[in-house]
Amino acid sequence: MTTTTEPGSDLPLQxxxxxxxxxxxxxxDGMQITGNQFTSTSxxxxxxLATLPDFPAEIRAPAGTRPGVSGFQLCFSSIDIHTPGDxxxxxxxxxxxxxxxxxxxxxxxxxxxxxxGNFTEKDLKKARVEVNPLEDDSLEGYRVIKVDINKxxxxxxxxxxxxxxxxxxxxxxxxxxxxxxxxxxxxxPTEEWLRKKFAKRAELAEANITAMRAGFAAGDIxxxxxxxxxxxxxxxxxxxxxxxxxxxxxxxxxxxxAELAGLKAFLGSYPITPASSILETxxxxxxxxxxxxxxxxxxxxxxxxxxxxxxxxxxxxxTSGPGIALKSEAMGLGVCxxxxxxxxxxxxxGPSTGLPTKTEQxxxxxAVFGRNGEAxxxxxxxASPSDGFDCAIEACRIAVEYMTPVILLSDGYIANGAxxxxxxxxxxxxxxxxxxxxxxGEGAAKYMPYSRGQRDERPWAVPGTEGAEHRVxxxxxxxxxxxxxxxAENHEFMVLKRQEKVMGIRAxxxxxxxRGPQGGDLLILGWGSTYGTIIDAADRCARAxxxxxxxxxxxxxxxxxGLDELFGRFKAILIPEINLGQLARIxxxxxxxxxxxxxxxxxxxxxxSTEIVEKVSDILER
Amino acid sequence: xxxxxxLTKKDFxxxxxxxxxxxxxxYAILNAVQSVCARLGIARKDTVxxxxxxxxxxxxxxxxxxxxxxxxxRAPAIATGIKTANPDLSVWIAxxxxxGLSIGGNHLAHILxxxxxxxxxxxxxxxxxxxxxxxxxxxPTGQRxxxxxxxxxxxxxxxxxxxxxxxxxxxxxxxDTNIKHMERTFEAAARHKGASFVEIYQNxxxxxxxxxxxxxxxxxxxxxxxxxxxGEPMVYGAGxxxxxxxxxxxxxxxxxxxxxxxxAAAASSAPAFTxxxxxxxxxxxxxxxxxxxxxxPTYEEVSASQVAEAIEADGAGTIRDLVYAGETWEVA
Numbered sequence: 001m002t003t004t005t006e007p008g009s010d011l012p013l014q015x016x017x018x019x020x021x022x023x024x025x026x027x028x029d030g031m032q033i034t035g036n037q038f039t040s041t042s043x044x045x046x047x048x049l050a051t052l053p054d055f056p057a058e059i060r061a062p063a064g065t066r067p068g069v070s071g072f073q074l075c076f077s078s079i080d081i082h083t084p085g086d087x088x089x090x091x092x093x094x095x096x097x098x099x100x101x102x103x104x105x106x107x108x109x110x111x112x113x114x115x116x117g118n119f120t121e122k123d124l125k126k127a128r129v130e131v132n133p134l135e136d137d138s139l140e141g142y143r144v145i146k147v148d149i150n151k152x153x154x155x156x157x158x159x160x161x162x163x164x165x166x167x168x169x170x171x172x173x174x175x176x177x178x179x180x181x182x183x184x185x186x187x188x189p190t191e192e193w194l195r196k197k198f199a200k201r202a203e204l205a206e207a208n209i210t211a212m213r214a215g216f217a218a219g220d221i222x223x224x225x226x227x228x229x230x231x232x233x234x235x236x237x238x239x240x241x242x243x244x245x246x247x248x249x250x251x252x253x254x255x256x257x258a259e260l261a262g263l264k265a266f267l268g269s270y271p272i273t274p275a276s277s278i279l280e281t282x283x284x285x286x287x288x289x290x291x292x293x294x295x296x297x298x299x300x301x302x303x304x305x306x307x308x309x310x311x312x313x314x315x316x317x318x319t320s321g322p323g324i325a326l327k328s329e330a331m332g333l334g335v336c337x338x339x340x341x342x343x344x345x346x347x348x349x350g351p352s353t354g355l356p357t358k359t360e361q362x363x364x365x366x367a368v369f370g371r372n373g374e375a376x377x378x379x380x381x382x383a384s385p386s387d388g389f390d391c392a393i394e395a396c397r398i399a400v401e402y403m404t405p406v407i408l409l410s411d412g413y414i415a416n417g418a419x420x421x422x423x424x425x426x427x428x429x430x431x432x433x434x435x436x437x438x439x440x441g442e443g444a445a446k447y448m449p450y451s452r453g454q455r456d457e458r459p460w461a462v463p464g465t466e467g468a469e470h471r472v473x474x475x476x477x478x479x480x481x482x483x484x485x486x487x488a489e490n491h492e493f494m495v496l497k498r499q500e501k502v503m504g505i506r507a508x509x510x511x512x513x514x515r516g517p518q519g520g521d522l523l524i525l526g527w528g529s530t531y532g533t534i535i536d537a538a539d540r541c542a543r544a545x546x547x548x549x550x551x552x553x554x555x556x557x558x559x560x561x562g563l564d565e566l567f568g569r570f571k572a573i574l575i576p577e578i579n580l581g582q583l584a585r586i587x588x589x590x591x592x593x594x595x596x597x598x599x600x601x602x603x604x605x606x607x608x609s610t611e612i613v614e615k616v617s618d619i620l621e622r
Numbered sequence: 623x624x625x626x627x628x629l630t631k632k633d634f635x636x637x638x639x640x641x642x643x644x645x646x647x648x649y650a651i652l653n654a655v656q657s658v659c660a661r662l663g664i665a666r667k668d669t670v671x672x673x674x675x676x677x678x679x680x681x682x683x684x685x686x687x688x689x690x691x692x693x694x695x696r697a698p699a700i701a702t703g704i705k706t707a708n709p710d711l712s713v714w715i716a717x718x719x720x721x722g723l724s725i726g727g728n729h730l731a732h733i734l735x736x737x738x739x740x741x742x743x744x745x746x747x748x749x750x751x752x753x754x755x756x757x758x759x760x761x762p763t764g765q766r767x768x769x770x771x772x773x774x775x776x777x778x779x780x781x782x783x784x785x786x787x788x789x790x791x792x793x794x795x796x797x798d799t800n801i802k803h804m805e806r807t808f809e810a811a812a813r814h815k816g817a818s819f820v821e822i823y824q825n826x827x828x829x830x831x832x833x834x835x836x837x838x839x840x841x842x843x844x845x846x847x848x849x850x851x852x853g854e855p856m857v858y859g860a861g862x863x864x865x866x867x868x869x870x871x872x873x874x875x876x877x878x879x880x881x882x883x884x885x886a887a888a889a890s891s892a893p894a895f896t897x898x899x900x901x902x903x904x905x906x907x908x909x910x911x912x913x914x915x916x917x918x919p920t921y922e923e924v925s926a927s928q929v930a931e932a933i934e935a936d937g938a939g940t941i942r943d944l945v946y947a948g949e950t951w952e953v954a
Contacts, residue, residue, distance in 0.1 A: 242950045256941045286932035288939035296732040300699035307703025426942045463688040473691025
């Protein structure tokens with residue numbers, strides 16, 4: 001690793017294995033950009049990393065207030081990590097509101113870097129802070145570094161052609177420079193990024209670069225710190241890597257999934273937090289033949305996707321909680337017409353509008369059961385940002401091979417989180433080419449839209465195919481012919497057939513593997529974004545001398561084969577979920593003889609590893 | 623797309639037993655559409671009928687083409703996916719006053735403003751038929767139905783005004799007892815490139831019998847209906863002696879000789895709006911025919927051309943391009 005632009009530092013360089021930084025400021029302070037830049041640079045120097053952005057639902061809540069605080073936490077390390085860390089080692093607080101909102105999470109003995117320029121009487125009042133915390137003893141136990149960033153930035157950019165307001169908007173890059181110095185990071189990647197971003201306004205790029213360099217130099221000059229730190233590159237598995245965010249991975253996976261099926265990707269979507277960036281990303285990949293349709297509402301979005309699948313594209317739709325509620329009826333139509341369809345739900349806090357920018361896993365039961373009638377739909381869930389790629393491809397596979405809608409669950413934590421992604425061998429990706437019915441000449445056997453193939457899937461004949469003209473719809477269909485049927489026996493046959501088809505997906509999915517001892521006192525079972533935290537917690541337990549096993553479930557409906565035997569090897573199965581125990585409820589129903597312990601947390605935030613570690617010791621001590 | 627073998631009306635009849643009530647206006651509409659399909663010469667395999675829910679929405683089952691009987695109100699949304707994903711298909715939507723203007727009003731508005739090249743037939747019988755007789759969004763105020771025993775208190779939609787308000791590029795009206803007029807209107811709608819909206823006055827023999835008799839009954843219709851024919855003077859009456867003269871935003875009932883020539887291609891939709899509300903003036907006829915026919919780019923064409931343009935500019939993408947992109951680094 002090289003650090004450049006170094007003004008002859010003679011401070012000692014200490015090695016650290018893993019560091020957690022939280023940048024916090026006003027939502028207009030550019031904390032997300034700062035955090036993302038620190039992340040990209042850390043990725044470029046070979047650290048393992050995980051991030052957790054935390055921003056308000058309001059685009060710009062009143063400046064300086066607590067609801068307006070935007071945060072970005074990242075953990076970077078020289079060891080394998082799975083979470084953005086429980087408690088930050090360093091908190092960068094750009095104003096009193098950011099300090100007040102975040103100080104409770106800081107590790108004891110942690111470092112606070114406070115921008116004193118924004119701790120005036122007025123700022124304190126806006127943050128509803130009565131006494132300046134930098135001047136009383138409320139921060140005892142922390143190392144507090146006070147920097148007047150407002151002033152320093154103004155000095156650094158003295159004589160610049162920018163307005164005072166524009167100069168002050170470079171504050172975040174001064175801060176970033178300071179943090180780059182502290183953790184011995186190179187400035188070049190961000191300089192390059194700035195020059196690209198402000199290609200049309202070079203003076204803005206240069207001002208931000210100047211501010212960042214000033215921040216970097218200040219580390220030495222102002223002797224704020226007793227030393228600098230180094231976090232060496234992590235020992236990652238060999239390969240080519242890139243930094244990836246959850247929604248981005250989903251978009252790439254959906255496009256790849258369609259291509260692997262030999263189909264055009266058609267995404268019908270309506271903007272909704274935190275799913276919108278999937279639509280944005282896919283709209284930018286038109287050269288991959290992707291068609292995106294920004295619909296008038298959630299219902300039109302899924303309906304257009306169903307229409308596209310009817311014509312032989314792979315229809316997809318992306319949304320979050322309230323949007324899924326609106327799509328329910330159309331999902332039932334998808335079940336009835338048995339066309340491939342991928343429905344992505346990036347879960348957020350609910351019910352109703354709930355907590356749009358916060359994470360939750362509370363849509364599982366809705367995904368599995370939430371439709372009128374017997375309407376089975378396979379459900380799978382993403383474990384981490386990069387896992388979105390594989391899961392999206394898997395969802396496309398199931399949709400195409402089984403001619404069915406598929407629900408893919410992600411959540412806000414994964415959507416906006418980032419991690420290094422070891423890029424897959426493209427040639428080794430699964431292949432599942434879709435098959436269309438061939439045209440039929442006169443005298444050929446009649447096309448039977450509801451006849452069945454090997455997997456109970458129905459044959460797909462698309463408009464434009466001679467001799468296969470047929471009608472589909474939401475009324476019950478007669479087995480084989482697909483004509484409307486009100487026949488009692490036929491209805492039951494079709495209900496069972498649809499169920500059998502979806503349950504048959506089991507034949508194509510693996511039994512998940514247990515990490516750690518294959519049997520024993522306790523298995524921690526997770527699904528979705530609790531993956532990293534559970535692994536982290538199990539590793540902490542192991543370091544403390546307690547071996548606990550973990551199991552992660554990607555396929556949630558149908559449940560994979562082999563679970564009953566697997567569960568039987570453990571005395572208890574702990575299920576941490578960011579809901580009131582939805583998977584636990586499903587498993588208790590399916591496997592009533594095992595000891596499932598539900599561990600719910602519904603705060604709009606991921607679990608902390610320590611919370612799971614404590615729960616584990618509680619259980620084992622009992 | 624055009625089939626070289628000659629198609630007949632019979633080719634478009636499906637083997638399904640038609641299950642509308644005896645005497646329903648829908649039979650005549652179905653007949654007219656089948657004739658027009660034959661005349662258009664587009665193969666059955668390239669034609670798709672899409673519908674929502676309601677009596678009119680059974681339509682696709684009676685056509686021997688591809689068909690999709692969807693969910694209540696959502697036919698325009700499904701048709702949007704069909705047409706955008708495969709612009710080569712000839713796409714029709716059959717909907718009603720409840721399906722299209724109540725539960726599906728939003729989707730109808732948006733397919734019209736986006737100008738998808740589809741043909742929309744709105745069967746207006748001013749009542750909910752399939753649910754057995756409740757008032758609809760086109761029922762006149764005061765209409766007594768099962769859910770409005772003292773008369774409907776809703777103000778009705780004027781479907782033509784709705785379509786014009788959505789900036790639809792083709793807007794027309796016809797009625798179920800005039801096969802010739804229906805065929806002429808449907809054919810013009812189908813040949814129009816862009817979203818075509820046709821309101822059909824359709825009689826419901828069971829729940830709203832005779833709802834349009836005051837204008838379409840054989841005894842009165844010559845004097846009560848004005849057929850808007852683009853480029854022709856607005857003349858009507860049994861003796862073709864009456865006319866409509868337009869002055870600004872006013873219409874005046876005049877003699878045939880003073881009738882204004884109807885321009886459906888005016889850039890502004892204001893004249894069409896004026897016509898759509900004409901019958902609210904005492905002594906004025908009820909307008910049918912083509913209110914608006916203007917040209918505009920279609921949604922699916924522009925969508926496809928953006929994809930083609932991106933491929934032209936940067937080459938067709940592969941999974942490798944997609945994955946091995948952005949800033950990558952190697953770990954040995």
